[in-house]
Amino acid sequence: MRDKASATAVATDVLNRLGEALAAGDVPAALELFQADCYWRDLVAFTWNLKTLEGKEQIGDMLRAQLAEARPENLRIADGEVASETGDVIESWIEFETALARGYGQIRIKEGRIWTLLTTMQELKGFEEPMGVRRPAGAKHGIDASRKTWAEERAQEQAELGVSRQPYCLIIGGGQGGIALAARLRQLDVPTIVIDKHARPGDQWRKRYKSLCLHDPVWYDHLPYMPFPDNWPVFAPKDKIADWLEMYAKVMEINYWASTECVKASYDETAKEWTVIVRREGRELVLKPKQLVLATGMSGKPNLPKFPGMEIFKGEQQHSSQHPGPDAYRGKKVVVVGGNNSAHDICAALWEGGADVTMVQRSSTHIVKSDSLMEIGLGALYSERAVASGMTTKKADLTFASMPYKIMHQFQIPIYDRIRERDADFYKRLEDAGFMLDFGDDGSGLFMKYLRRGSGYYIDVGACDLVADGRIKLKSGVNVARLTENAVVLTDGTELPADLVVYATGFSSMNGWAADLISQEVADRIGKVWGLGSNTSKDPGPWEGELRNMWKPTQQEGLWLHGGNLHQSRHYSLYLALQLKARKEGLPIPVYGPQPVHHLS
Secondary structure, eight states, X not given: OOOHHHHHHHHHHHHHHHHHHHHTTOHHHHHTTEEEEEEEEEESTTTSSEEEEESHHHHHHHHHHHHHHHOOEEEXXXXXXXXXXXXXXXXXXXXXXXXXXXXEEEEEEETTEEEEEEEEEEEETTOOOSOGGGOOOOSOOSOOTTOOOHHHHHHHHHHHBTTTBOOSEEEEOOSHHHHHHHHHHHHTTOOEEEEOSSSSTTHHXXXXXXXXXXXXXXXXXXXXXXXXXXXXXXXXXXXXXXHHHHHHHHHTTOOEEOSEEEEEEEEETTTTEEEEEEEETTEEEEEOOSEEEEXXXXXXXXXXXXXXXXXXXXXXXXEGGGOOOSGGGTTOEEEEEOOSHHHHHHHHHHHHTTOEEEEEEOSOBEEEEHHHIIIIIITTTSSHHHHHTTOOHHHHHHHHHHSOHHHHHHHHHHHHHHHHHHTHHHHHHHHHTTOOBOOOTTSOHHHHHHHHTSOSEEEESSHHHHHHTTSSEEEESOOEEEEOSSEEEETTSOEEEOSXXXXXXXXXXTHHHHHHHTOHHHHHHHOOOSOOOOOBTTBOSSOOSSOTTBSSOOSSTTEEEOOOSHHHHHHHHHHXXXXXXXXXXXXXXXXXXXXXXXXXX
């Protein structure tokens, strides 16, 4: 294995030759530097898209289409970095420039040739964020009789934007996704309004069932510009997250219209702008943004199943998204339909609250213990150990982003093999209780299930013990046949008396919001949202290589989709914000490889 100096020399030589070939427009010479089995993932820098090129042929097609406009230069090992070698792979952080932007990325080299390459746009030349040496002065020294204070200027902006002055961008949805994107856009001087139907920022979390907390650790969940303090809990309770989002929206000066609902939106192809009717505090207003972002989460509308007898059931019925928590159900009989994250959380809280609760698990679930996930799955990138080793949030995000989706499962399978071995007794207890387990279609576990389908898993923070020992009753491998006036009848004939039925049955595709707010035609034009085309359960092929429609141009001009967990909201909001800023400034934007639509929902 090479030392760092030798590895750096190899990486420098490859980068120099690649830079020379790209500068000369010599695509064959550039391709000679790549392995036959190679991947180039580009986040906006070269393609103005989120695109993974797989193999030399795809890379060559992209370069021939984009090089003349991109005009890359100064490709090098990032300042202050050195390359390293692990096994037979040399890795290094890299920096580069294009005609319009500065970028950052990562290169992996095998046997002297490029195996994987990540290129990401970090800032637009001439439109850099006012940070560091460019930070605003704040105070206006000197004498000026017409001066306005910060508070006066802020009040004027809030009074004008959306009334006498139109936003360039309108974001529908004020959860972590909409707030993170709006914070980025403000730093880029893109006039933006966020609308949300709730009364306060953070209500999206505040109003969920009271036991809800983040199952991802704090290092994974920072928002842009303002990381959580060092004493923030590893797993933040929902109300703490809600308060943080409310504070963040205020401190980051986001134009946040609470208690506001989008009634209807339509796009004018001639004027290249949206007409959006919103109802704000009981009054209808018309907004005319150029760009419309649906930031309603990674999911669409709640999936509420239709079972015979639902209309005659005399108890309560709720989708998990409307479940208030266990307080009103002490001593009641509750049936929870579903076996994933929400189902487990709700069942555990109901049991703690004194309810008699039964989980109906209709299909298998991937379970991973939180401790095992943190130590084996996330520890190298997102943990106190990672921070101590010098890992930053930016580097962790880029490391995760640098692994092409096509081969990611190959690196996840050994992780979950280790977890399965480590927690064998835990899994046996669950199976002995009748719980149906899986590790994904190919054994690749949580992250691939999340990316492929956004469902089918639970990060165990305690509920599984209740299932394993029978305190949460379990009926698995069955479905609901019908409801009677006071019971849920299953397909095996079991009758479960019930005062409450909770449907933890997930959510539909995000383009359902586009159908409601815009039209079914537009929803069908953009197609299914989320998933990779892996041809695994609930992720139909063909292979698409990136998450469908997320954070990049859709087939509907001026319409964007933004969402995901806190990590994705933080990381990908940068690339979406840069795409929107470039359009505002009228920069040339040759989008490479817009995504075809294979599935409508």
